[in-house]
Every structure is written in structure tokens, then in C-alpha cells.
Amino acid sequence: MDVLIVGSLAYDSLETPMGSREDELGGSASYGGFSAAFHNRKNGGNGVALVGVIGQDFKSEHLEWYQKSGLEITGIEEKEGETFRWKGSYHGDMAEAITHETQLNVFENFQPKVPLDQTTPKVLMCANLHPSLQSSVISQTKAERVSILDSMNLWINIAIEELRVVITKVDILILNDAEVKMLASDDNLIRAAESVLKMKQGGILVVKRGEHGVLALHPDGIISMPSYPTLELTDPTGCGDSFAGAMAQFLSQKTGTVSRNELAESLVHATVTASFTIENFGTERIRNLSEDEYDVRLSEYRRITNTS
Ligand code: AMP
Numbered sequence: 001m002d003v004l005i006v007g008s009l010a011y012d013s014l015e016t017p018m019g020s021r022e023d024e025l026g027g028s029a030s031y032g033g034f035s036a037a038f039h040n041r042k043n044g045g046n047g048v049a050l051v052g053v054i055g056q057d058f059k060s061e062h063l064e065w066y067q068k069s070g071l072e073i074t075g076i077e078e079k080e081g082e083t084f085r086w087k088g089s090y091h092g093d094m095a096e097a098i099t100h101e102t103q104l105n106v107f108e109n110f111q112p113k114v115p116l117d118q119t120t121p122k123v124l125m126c127a128n129l130h131p132s133l134q135s136s137v138i139s140q141t142k143a144e145r146v147s148i149l150d151s152m153n154l155w156i157n158i159a160i161e162e163l164r165v166v167i168t169k170v171d172i173l174i175l176n177d178a179e180v181k182m183l184a185s186d187d188n189l190i191r192a193a194e195s196v197l198k199m200k201q202g203g204i205l206v207v208k209r210g211e212h213g214v215l216a217l218h219p220d221g222i223i224s225m226p227s228y229p230t231l232e233l234t235d236p237t238g239c240g241d242s243f244a245g246a247m248a249q250f251l252s253q254k255t256g257t258v259s260r261n262e263l264a265e266s267l268v269h270a271t272v273t274a275s276f277t278i279e280n281f282g283t284e285r286i287r288n289l290s291e292d293e294y295d296v297r298l299s300e301y302r303r304i305t306n307t308s
Contacts, residue, residue, distance in 0.1 A: 001046060001047050001048075001049055001072070001117075001118050001120070001121045001122070002036075002040060002045045002046045002047055002048060002121065002122050002123065002249060002252035002253075003036045003040070003047075003048045003049070003121055003122065003123045003124075003125055003245075003248045003249055003252050004048075004049050004051065004075075004114070004118050004121035004123075004124050004125070004141060004143075005029050005032045005033050005036060005048065005049070005050050005051070005125045005127055005245065005248070006029065006050075006051040006052060006075075006112055006114075006124075006125070006126055006127065006129065006133070006134065006137040007027060007028035007029030007030075007032055007050075007052060007125075007126070007127025007128055007129050007150075007241070008027035008028045008029055008030075008052065008084050008086075008107070008127070008128065008129055009027040009029055009030055009050070009052040009053065009054050009058070009076065009083065009084065010025075010026045010027030010030070010083065010084045010085060010086050011023040011024065011025065011026065011057075011083050011084070011085050011086075012024045012025075012026035012027075012085070012086050012087070012088065012237060012282070013085070013086075013087040013088075013100075013101075014026075014087075014088060014089070014235055014237055014281060014282070015088075015089035015090070016089070016090045016094060016234065016235050016236070016281075017090070017091065017092075017094070018233075018234045018235065019234075019281070021235075021281045021282060023085075024281060024282035024283075025059075025062045025065070025282055025283055026086065026237060026238060026282055026283065027052070027084065027086075028127035028128040028129065028150065028238075028241045029050050029051075029052045029127050029241075030066075030238075030241075030283055031127075031237075031238030031241035031242045031245065031277065031283060031286065032125060032127045032241040032242065032244055032245035032248070033048060033050050033066065033069075033071050033245060034069055034071075034242070034245070034283050034286045034287050035241070035242035035243075035244075035245030035246045035249075035273050035274075035277070035286055036048040036125070036245035036246065036248055036249040037069040037070045037071050037245075038069070038246075038273070038286065038289055038294075039245075039246055039249035039250060039269065039273070040070060040249055041069075041070055042291050042294070043249070043253060045249065045252065045253070046122075047070070047072055048070070048071055048072065048249065049071065049072035049073075049074070049075055049115075049118050049121070050066065050071055050072070050073055050075055050076055051075035051076070051112055051113075051114055051115075051118075051137060052075070052076050052077075052112075053076070053077045053078075053079055053084075053106045053107060053110045053112075054076060054077070054078050054079075054083050054106065055078070055079060055080075055081045055082040055083040055084075055105055055106045056078065056079075056080060056081065056082075057082050057083055058078065058083045063076070065283075065287060069287060072118070074115050074118075075113070075114060075115050075118060077110075077113065079106040079110070080106075081105050081106045082103070082105040082106065083105060083106060084103065084104060084105050084106065084107050085101070085102075085103040085105065086099070086101070086102055086103075087099070087100040087101040087102075088100060088237065090235070090236055093211070094233060094236050095210050095211065096178070097236070097237070099154070102154070107130070107133075110133065111136065112133055112136050112137050112140075113140075114137060114140040114141055118141075119140060119141050119142065120141070120142050120143075120144055121141065121143055121144065121252075122143065122144045122145045122251075122252040123143055123144075123145055123146050123147070123148065123248045123249075123251050123252040124137070124138070124141050124143035124146075124147040124148070124170075125147075125148045125149075125150075125244060125245065125248040126138065126147070126148065126149040126150065126166075126170065127150050127241055127244065127245075128150050128151060128152050128240075128241065130155065130159060130162070131151065131155050131159050131162035131163040131165070131166040132159070132162045132166075134149060134166050135162065135165065135166045135169065138166070138169050138170070143171075144255075145251065145252065145254075145255060145256075145258075146171040146172060146251055146258060147169070147170040147171050147172070148170060148171070148172040148173075148174060148244060148247070148248055148251075149166065149167060149170040149172070149173055149174070150174045150175070150240065150241070150244050151163060151167075151173075151175060151179065152179065153178065153179055153182060156179060156182050156183050163183075164199060167196075167199065167200045168199075168200055168201045170203070171203050171204060171258070172203060172204040172205075172206060172258075173196070173200050173203070173204070173205050173206070174205075174206045174208065174240070174243075174244050174247075175196070175205070175206075175207060175208070176207065176208045176209070176210070176240065177189055177207055177208070177209045177210075177212075177215075180192045180193050180196050180205075180207050183196050183199070184196050184199075189207070189215070190215075193205055193207055193215065193217055194217070197217050202219070204216065204217065204218055204219075204258065204263065205217040206247075206267070208239075208240050208243060209227075210227070210236075211227050212226070212227065213225045213226040213227045213271070214227075214243075214267055214270070214271060216263060216264075216267060218258075218260045218263050219260075220259070220260040221260055223260065223263065223264045223267060225264070225267055225268070225271060225305065226304070226305065227271060227274075227275065228271055228272055228275035228297065228300075228301050228304075229304070230275050230278065230279065232278075232279040233278050233279070234278065234279055234280050234281060235278060235280065235281045235282065236278045237281075237282070238277050238282070238283065238286070239274045239277050239278050240274070242273050242274050242276075242277040242286050243270040243271070243273065243274040244270070245273070246266075246269045246270045246272075246273035246274070247266045247267065247269065247270040250265070250266040250269050250270075251266050268298070268301065268302070268305075268307065269298075271301065272294065272297050272298050272301050273286070273289075273294075275297065276289050276293075276294070276297070
């Protein structure tokens, strides 16, 4: 198993200046999963598995979408009740999601169980989820190479103690710029990123900066990269999750310590992958991405950034 992803499997209600959608398949693990699965197929990898929970209302068609993309779904548990629901909107430049409603539903009292044959993935990716559920999965697994963790402002607000603990247990922490500033209580991004890395007790911090690209703090130095300049921004939901999924799959391809160069290359793939997700509502674009269109955009991005 190359990548094990734990996160939310959700039905989202979305509103953006480009339109709205009800009960769109979403969730951090769905976006991360489709993204990692795309790269796994493309690179001939050894598989990506999802761990999460769904309710009885979850459509079998959506389980088929996971399977069709090559995702292993034995770690998805169905529980009595409704699937997790998130309602969000974006306005203006769509830089920030406004959460209108979060219905935990089957996530209340959920105890994640990692299938025994998936406890030693090369890369463990804890996509956005309550930090205590992320901790539970970390304690059940031993990532052969690296563990990655993503989070959100909600957990900084309501589960800060659990969050502070779980970030020390992973190799790579991914947050957006607003979350880094919030966690460090500092408006200077670089200073805030340095304090978060101290809080994390070392390792790597990746800071997503939306249309401004990405900043990463690696022990061998800082990396800064622009985003891919896309004209077709339709729905930013899942951008960060598909970014993390691509990164996770890329890092599962090698062994040993993650060098600064390798991290930078994984961020190129993460950036290019995420730029597709936002071009349509929900998982539509990332699910149906073709290898050819990916390669064309990857070369374009390398030309724009003068990277080989
Ligand atoms: P992103 O736009 O990459 O930050 O992720 C958006 C996805 O996160 C949506 O599909 C939501 O279903 C999911 N999400 C929103 N809030 C939460 C939460 N509190 N816990 C887990 N997943 C969430």
C-alpha cells in the first residue's frame, strides 16, 4: 500500500459566484483519495486506501466512483445514520470558505479502525478531521516513510489541545496561511510559520497560500512556489485536499529522508493537481482528469516557473 488516507467522506452543499450544488460528493478523504489515486495509476503505484465513515444514505454510485478510480475501500465503515454534511460558500476572489453548517452525523462516536493489512502504508495522510480521530489512526499505523497531517480553523478554535499534540506526531504538517497565523497568533507569515514549526517540534511545514502559491519550511531551507495561473476558478472546495493527496502519492515513490529537492518536486505536482480541482464543482474534475492534460499543464507550469 502506497498511501493510506483517513479523513471525511461527505455530502457538501456549495455556493460560489459560479453557481451552487446540493449534496455533492466531497470530504477531505474523497478529494485527497481521487488525487492520490490519479497519480498512483499514472505512476504504476501499489495502491491508495481510504479510512472513514459513511451513513446509510451514502449512494452506492459514489462507492463505485472510489473503486473505479482504484481506491481500496475496505476501511470505509457504514454506520446507522446520515453521512457527514458540510455547507459552505465562497465570495469575491473565493480565497476563503465560509462554513454555514457542519453536521457531524455518523462522525459522532466514530472510532476509526485501520484494516490490519493497511497498517504499514508507505505514506500516511491524515486529511482534515477532528485531531483526536487523526491521533487514533496514527496510533494504529506505522508509516514506512512519512506521515502527513492537514487541519482547519475549526479545530484551532475548538480542539486546540488535541491539535497541539497530534502535530508533534507527524513528519509533515500542511496548513493554509490564515491557519498558520491563527495558530501562532502572529500576522507575520514567516514568523508565524517558524513558531508553528517550533510548536510541531521540527520536521516540515507546508503553508498553502491560495492564489499566492505555497511556502514550505524544510530543515535545509525555505521553498516558495507560485500557484498555476488558472482562469477557470469555479469551486475551490477540495483544492487543499487534492494538493495533499498528490504530494502524499509522490512522496510514497522513494525511500529515506525527504530532501528539500524532493519536497519541492512533490509541491510542483501538488500545485498542478490542485489547479484542476477548482475548475468544476465537487470532485468532477479531479475524478475525470486525463494523464495527457495533466502532462501538458505540468510542462506549462515548469516553463512558467523556469523549473526543469
Ligand atoms: P478544502 O477545500 O480542501 O479545505 O476541503 C473541503 C472539504 O473539507 C469539503 O469537501 C468538506 O466536506 C470537508 N470538511 C469541511 N469541514 C470539515 C470538518 N470539520 N471535518 C472534516 N472535513 C471537513
